[in-house]
Structure formats: C-alpha cells, structure tokens
Amino acid sequence: MTSTPSDRVDKPLTILIAADTYPPHINGAAQFCFRLATGMTARGHNVHVMACRPDGGPMFTEQRPEATVHRLRSRPVPTHEYFRICLPWEIKKDIATLFDEIQPDVVHVQSHYMIGEHVVYEAVRRGIRVVATNHFMPENLNPFLPFPQWFKNIVGRVSWRDMGKVMSQADVVTTPTPLAAEAMHQHAFLRKVLPLSNGIEAGNYELAEGETVPRHDYPIVAFVGRLAEEKHIDVLVDAIAKTPADLNLHLIVVGGGEVKAALKAQAEKLGLADRVTFTGLISDAELREVYLKTDLFVMPGTAELQSLVTLEAMSASTPVVLADAMALPHLVNDGVNGYLFKPNDSDDLAQKIATIMRLSPEDRAAMGAASHSMVARHGLQATLDTFEDIYRGGSYEDHAV
Structure with a gap:
C-alpha cells in the first residue's frame, strides 16, 4: 500500500x-x-x-x-x-x-x-x-x-x-x-x-496595511541579480538608450559581478550616466524598497531555471518584461502581466518596455496585480x-x- x-x-x-x-x-x-x-x-x-x-x-x-x-x-x-x-x-x-x-x-x-x-x-x-x-x-x-x-x-x-x-x-x-x-x-x-x-515568501515584498512608499519623480526600470555574462544586462542598457526620450526612463541595476565595470562604461558611452544607477549589493530592506518603487522589472538572462528575483518583483505587484528563454516564459502571460522579448534583441526589448510605460497608471497597476496573482503558486x-x-x-x- x-x-x-x-x-x-x-x-x-x-x-x-x-x-x-x-x-x-x-x-x-x-x-x-x-x-x-x-x-x-x-x-x-x-x-x-x-x-x-x-x-x-x-x-x-x-x-x-x-x-x-x-x-x-x-x-x-x-x-x-x-x-x-x-x-x-x-x-x-x-x-x-x-x-x-x-x-x-x-x-x-x-x-x-x-x-x-x-x-x-x-x-x-x-x-x-x-x-x-x-x-x-x-x-x-x-x-x-x-x-x-x-x-x-x-x-x-x-x-x-x-x-x-x-x-x-x-x-x-x-x-x-x-x-x-x-x-x-x-x-x-x-x-x-x-x-x-x-x-518565495511573497508577503515580504507586499505593501503592509496602511504602508505607502513614495515613488521617484521619474519612471523606474529595474534589474536585480548577478552582473554576469549570461544575464545579458548590456542588452537592457542598450534598450534603455533606445526608448523614446520623452519617457525619461531611469534604470536601477542591483547586484555585483564580473561585468559591472563594462556595464558602467557602456552606460557612459551611451550618454546614460545620469539615468543608470548601479547600487552594488544592498540589504534585504533596501531591496524590498527597490521592488516597491519600481514601475517595470526586466530580466534579460537566457539561462534562468526559475529566477527568484523575478518572482520577488512580481510579488511586489510589478509588470515584467522577460527574455523568451528557458524558464522565464512560465512567468509571463503576454499582454496580461507583461511581455516576453526576443533574447539579445535590444530593439524588441526597447519596444516592449515602451509599450508598458506608455500605458496609463491604472493599466500598469492591473498588469502588476496580474503578476502578484501569478506568484501564489510559488x-x-x-x-x-x-x-x-x-x-x-x-x-x-x-x-x-
């Protein structure tokens, strides 16, 4: 038996x-x-x-x-x-x-x-x-x-x-x-x-009852993870440079790793030094604040077996744009909580980022709510x-x- x-x-x-x-x-x-x-x-x-x-x-x-x-x-x-x-x-x-x-x-x-x-x-x-x-x-x-x-x-x-x-x-x-x-x-x-x-402990990244987190004066796109070759963060930096200037998108890159110096040089070469912030390693409390202040989370990595940081961002009710590679498609209902983009294609990524950031605050919030509901099974x-x-x-x- x-x-x-x-x-x-x-x-x-x-x-x-x-x-x-x-x-x-x-x-x-x-x-x-x-x-x-x-x-x-x-x-x-x-x-x-x-x-x-x-x-x-x-x-x-x-x-x-x-x-x-x-x-x-x-x-x-x-x-x-x-x-x-x-x-x-x-x-x-x-x-x-x-x-x-x-x-x-x-x-x-x-x-x-x-x-x-x-x-x-x-x-x-x-x-x-x-x-x-x-x-x-x-x-x-x-x-x-x-x-x-x-x-x-x-x-x-x-x-x-x-x-x-x-x-x-x-x-x-x-x-x-x-x-x-x-x-x-x-x-x-x-x-x-x-x-x-x-x-993940999804509740760690949700707003507590009565809690408010002040947003930035400009829209924020975020990446969290190791600054490593297979994460293809350079594709994200290129994509930010290709988004329409009137969106005034700022990128926050959280983490440390072997390609950090190259990414900083890339941002400066593209004229993005004042719009790309490299935080280095930060505390759990600081990371939670980044998630809650972020308007859009992007994961351009092509070797993700799950991507806990993407799940964390989703649990903070954030829309996502993810590479159409390995396990990441499991985390996107295209057009509902975000979009997939062609791996290593900064033009496609820029277009998907701009599409979401052109939405009304209410429509972006609906996308974020869809992300949050998808995390429940994790x-x-x-x-x-x-x-x-x-x-x-x-x-x-x-x-x-």
Whole structure:
C-alpha cells in the first residue's frame, strides 16, 4: 500500500544539505539553500550544510541561526571576483569524516559539481537517502571559462553528461520548473525529474496595511541579480538608450559581478550616466524598497531555471518584461502581466518596455496585480512541505502532476 504524506510525519530528521554555492555567495541557488536550511530548522529538524569556505584555510564548522555549516577547504577562481570551488582530492576525506559525525537521515545535494558529486557518492556508499536538486545550466559556467565558444559547448555537453551520471543515483531528483525538467530529460537523460518551485515568501515584498512608499519623480526600470555574462544586462542598457526620450526612463541595476565595470562604461558611452544607477549589493530592506518603487522589472538572462528575483518583483505587484528563454516564459502571460522579448534583441526589448510605460497608471497597476496573482503558486511553505515529505520517503510519483 502506498503511504501518504500524513503517514510519514514522524520524529525530527538530521538533514545534510550539500551546496556548492552558499552565502556569502550572491545568487539564486545560494539564496534557496539558505531559505531551505532556515525553513527546515524552524520545523524542528537538525540541519547541517556542507559548503565551501569563503577564504583560504582548512575545513571548519560554524554555528549559524539557520544550520550548522561546515566550510570545506576551497580555492579561488581566477576569472571571478569572489566565487570559490572545492577540489575533490582536498575534500573527500573531510566529507567522509563529517558523515561519521553528522549521521544524516537524508542528504540533499544542490548540484552535481564538486561538493554535490562527492556527497552523493558517500551517501550512496552508506545507504543514505539522497535528494538531488539542479539549479544550474551549463551556460552558468561561461563567465569562468575564458575560451572560444566551441570549447564552451564541449564543456556544456560534458556537464550535462556528468549531471546524469551523478543525479541518476538519487532517490528523487527535482528542479525549479517544468522547462528545466525537460532540459534535464533531453540533455542529461534523467527520466523522472520533479518540477518543484524554489518558493518565495511573497508577503515580504507586499505593501503592509496602511504602508505607502513614495515613488521617484521619474519612471523606474529595474534589474536585480548577478552582473554576469549570461544575464545579458548590456542588452537592457542598450534598450534603455533606445526608448523614446520623452519617457525619461531611469534604470536601477542591483547586484555585483564580473561585468559591472563594462556595464558602467557602456552606460557612459551611451550618454546614460545620469539615468543608470548601479547600487552594488544592498540589504534585504533596501531591496524590498527597490521592488516597491519600481514601475517595470526586466530580466534579460537566457539561462534562468526559475529566477527568484523575478518572482520577488512580481510579488511586489510589478509588470515584467522577460527574455523568451528557458524558464522565464512560465512567468509571463503576454499582454496580461507583461511581455516576453526576443533574447539579445535590444530593439524588441526597447519596444516592449515602451509599450508598458506608455500605458496609463491604472493599466500598469492591473498588469502588476496580474503578476502578484501569478506568484501564489510559488509559496515557500508549500515547497518546504513537499521537500519534507520527500525527505521522509515520498517519491516522484507522490508529487508528480
């Protein structure tokens, strides 16, 4: 007889989350891991995280509010300002030692790369339940590979193959969206991949009762995320330059990353220095204020498996214009809450931005309300419920739609 989620509620679990990227890294996967650890700890579970050190030195353990975090020895990546990786021959022994100490009931890996791969192998060797979530596309590696595109294509194919080899050993495999699951079917040959939203706390970005946030004197277009090659923020800057002058659009770019200097130079060359603001990394409170003051959110990235920042902007009742690529089409009902644009086409993007910004305030507000209503199915608590059931033995079949 098949068990149900209610049958599987039992004692607290010891959960080991293996994360190749984790705060202080700034990206969607790192943020998801932090929220997952926080949520599971709040539910009474004993949560441990394995992640790389943000600096040099041997493995160490730190007690944090969200979990016990074990920082493995890591090395800098010469082509990135802060990202670090763990080398297999330096971490395998520490991983085995930590398994002896932690004695996890379940392991949840967040990628098939260095830490995730060897945690899977160790868990399988010990007969421990494994859940694997994929947050990455091979394109995410491009900024770290100073090689010709043909070589990057080879790396991409190898990465897909390795994903299939590693994640096929998991008891349940998930990824944030149906399109991402389909990509894993096609390229990594993983047959059962459960689409499961990363989830957000939508209420964090809504106006509280009686709250007002003063708007700017000019309309604001915003981008939030890593300033990385695959985000194609240069296309957005070009598009702002091509919008009609009478709209007087200002662009706010939130985040840090390897292409920031090039983007600043681009804005200055296009005469946009006084209309493009680069905030760098900001606090959660400051980010909430950006969302609530924004008239239009744009995501030009072409390798998004979900885009948590887009969901956050939508939960703040903001219209969106998104690249017609990977998982982003799931977040747009064309003409209702925004538009899709042809990837890397700044003319099309400029036209879609102008179309929305020419609408009346009432029509733009209706678009924003439509965005807000679409976010309801991405609630974090529902995501945590599903993962908790999977940790206790729930299967792909239990949750597949």
